[in-house]
Amino acid sequence: xxxxxxxxxxxxxxxxxxxxxxxxxxxxxxxxxxxxxxxxxxxxxxxxxxxxxxxxxxxxxxxxxxxxxxxxxxxxxxxxxxxxxxxxxxxxxxxxxxxxxxxxxxxxxxxxxxxxxxxxxxxxxxxxxxxxxxxxxxxxxxxxxxxxxxxxxxxxxxxxxxxxxxxxxxxxxxxxxxxxxxxxxxxxxxxxxxxxxxxxxxxxxxxxxxxxxxxxxxxxxxxxxxxxxxxxxxxxxxxxxxxxxxxxxxxxxxxxxxxxxxxxxxxxxxxxxxxxxxxxxxxxxxxxxxxxxxxxxxxxxxxxxxxxxxxxxxxxxxxxxxxxxxxxxxxxxxxxxxxxxxxxxxxxxxxxxxxxxxxxxxxxxxxxxxxxxxxxxxxxxxxxxxxxxxxxxxxxxxx
Numbered sequence: 001x002x003x004x005x006x007x008x009x010x011x012x013x014x015x016x017x018x019x020x021x022x023x024x025x026x027x028x029x030x031x032x033x034x035x036x037x038x039x040x041x042x043x044x045x046x047x048x049x050x051x052x053x054x055x056x057x058x059x060x061x062x063x064x065x066x067x068x069x070x071x072x073x074x075x076x077x078x079x080x081x082x083x084x085x086x087x088x089x090x091x092x093x094x095x096x097x098x099x100x101x102x103x104x105x106x107x108x109x110x111x112x113x114x115x116x117x118x119x120x121x122x123x124x125x126x127x128x129x130x131x132x133x134x135x136x137x138x139x140x141x142x143x144x145x146x147x148x149x150x151x152x153x154x155x156x157x158x159x160x161x162x163x164x165x166x167x168x169x170x171x172x173x174x175x176x177x178x179x180x181x182x183x184x185x186x187x188x189x190x191x192x193x194x195x196x197x198x199x200x201x202x203x204x205x206x207x208x209x210x211x212x213x214x215x216x217x218x219x220x221x222x223x224x225x226x227x228x229x230x231x232x233x234x235x236x237x238x239x240x241x242x243x244x245x246x247x248x249x250x251x252x253x254x255x256x257x258x259x260x261x262x263x264x265x266x267x268x269x270x271x272x273x274x275x276x277x278x279x280x281x282x283x284x285x286x287x288x289x290x291x292x293x294x295x296x297x298x299x300x301x302x303x304x305x306x307x308x309x310x311x312x313x314x315x316x317x318x319x320x321x322x323x324x325x326x327x328x329x330x331x332x333x334x335x336x337x338x339x340x341x342x343x344x345x346x347x348x349x350x351x352x353x354x355x356x357x358x359x360x361x362x363x364x365x366x367x368x369x370x371x372x373x374x375x376x377x378x379x380x381x382x383x384x385x386x387x388x389x390x391x392x393x394x395x396x397x398x399x
Contacts, residue, residue, distance in 0.1 A: 032163040032295060033126040034097050038079040044280045045251065046108060047071040050272035052115050053257075064221045070108035071115060071272055077101050077159060080121075087136065088123065096123045096132045101159065117141070118175070122154050129160040129246050131173060139175070156180030161239075161246035165197055172201050176208055176233050183239060192285045196240040196249045203235040208257075218259050218269075226261030231269065233257050242288045244295060249284050250276050 050071045056063040080098040088096060100121050107113040118141035123134035131137075131154035139152040156171035157180075167188075171180035183201035190196070208231045219229045233256070240250040257270040276284070 034079075034124065034129070034160075036079070036081045036084055036097060038097075040076060040078045042077075043075045043248070043251070043284075044277045045073045045075075045253070045274040046277055047073075047272035047274045051268050051270065052272060053269040054113070054115060062217070064217070066267065066269065071105055071274070072108040072111070073103060073105045073274055075101065075103045088134070092123060092132055092134065095127075096125050096134070098123050098134075099159070120152070122158070124158070124160075128162045130157055130162070131155050141175070152178055157183075160248065161241045163244070163246050165241050165243045165246050167197060170199065172199070172237070172239070174201070174203060174235070174237075176235070177203065177206055178209070183237070189240065191240055191249050192282065194242065194249060194285050194288055197243050199239045199241060201235070201237040201239070203233065203237070206233050207231070208233050218267075219261050222259055222267040223261035223264035226263045229259055229261035231257055232260055232266075242292075245288060245291045247284065247288055247291070249288060250281050252276070 048070050049068065051066060051068055052071060054065055054067050078100045080100055083098045084096070087098065098121065100119070102117075102119045104117040105115045107115065118139065120137070120139040122137045123132040124130065125132050133153075137152065137154055152175075154173055156173045158173045161170060167185050169182050169184045172183040173180045181201055181203055183199040185197060186200050187198050188195055189198050210231050215229055215231070218231075219226050223229060235256070236252075236254040238252040239248060241247070242249050251274075253272075253274045255270055255272050255274065256268070259267045259269055
């Protein structure tokens with residue numbers, strides 16, 4: 001029975017050790033990739049007391065004005081599992097996922113008033129989170145005059161950073177510039193108990209590529225004496241990134257756009273400081289904690305626990321198999337009182353708990369028997385009543 005149990009424990013231990021070794025090398029990489037069935041997510045950011053351009057179309061004559069108020073930005077990410085399976089080319093299958101993303105900026109006090117919006121479809125690498133080169137990607141956004149503009153070639157990080165984000169600079173895509181700009185690592189901060197890496201991307205006085213029709217509409221409204229102009233864009237984008245999953249924990253964008261005509265005074269078209277809402281930050285932190293636990297369980301704690309249990313099972317199984325059948329040897333029992341085996345001369349005689357009183361020696365030939373010196377083993381006596389041989393050791397004379 002013990003042989004079967006020992007063999008079973010040994011086999012189980014080997015399986016656990018193999019499982020412990022395989023977790024970090026085969027299972028952990030699978031959980032440090034963007035899943036195909038990722039749930040849709042929504043991020044909300046607000047800008048207090050912002051200046052913004054509002055275009056209202058009534059017939060063929062748009063109403064263009066710069067307003068003041070609080071803005072609210074909603075970004076919804078919807079992974080496309082079916083398109084990922086069917087539409088990606090062979091060189092991206094298994095390595096990338098397709099996402100649809102929608103952003104709408106509205107007035108915080110009146111969500112029905114849409115200030116700007118865009119939609120896009122792109123492919124992201126599952127591990128790095130960077131944009132993949134995919135010919136079917138597209139971007140639709142509303143221009144300053146309300147007409148769609150777009151066509152984009154994505155590159156760099158966009159909506160997340162890599163799993164295992166490092167303390168270094170990354171290229172981050174900017175939708176207004178239509179290209180990636182470096183985001184510098186500036187330090188580590190705690191956000192609601194989560195350690196996050198802080199990256200800053202600074203864009204200063206970049207001229208935006210704007211359709212000529214949109215520029216003429218704006219110049220005609222804000223600088224009637226000018227014949228041309230340009231839109232100059234600045235932004236300080238701060239990203240707090242979870243280094244384990246690469247997810248955004250918090251985001252801040254300090255955006256500034258202004259129209260600079262060739263003559264006349266510049267006009268501010270946008271001046272807004274967008275920050276994730278507290279609810280969005282809290283949900284991001286909870287998601288990060290949950291994903292960190294899963295990754296840590298599979299890549300760190302799982303192998304340790306499985307390895308320890310496997311080692312214990314192997315050791316105990318070997319012990320059961322090699323243990324002697326009779327167990328430990330018993331101590332030899334002491335001889336019984338009536339054991340006929342004679343006591344050796346050099347051995348302490350066994351005595352009972354109760355001492356038996358020996359009979360008092362009687363005088364023999366004027367001497368006590370216990371006073372006779374053991375001069376010889378052939379000792380004789382003149383008295384015929386006394387035995388001619390010395391009693392054997394331990395023998396008691398009966399009277």
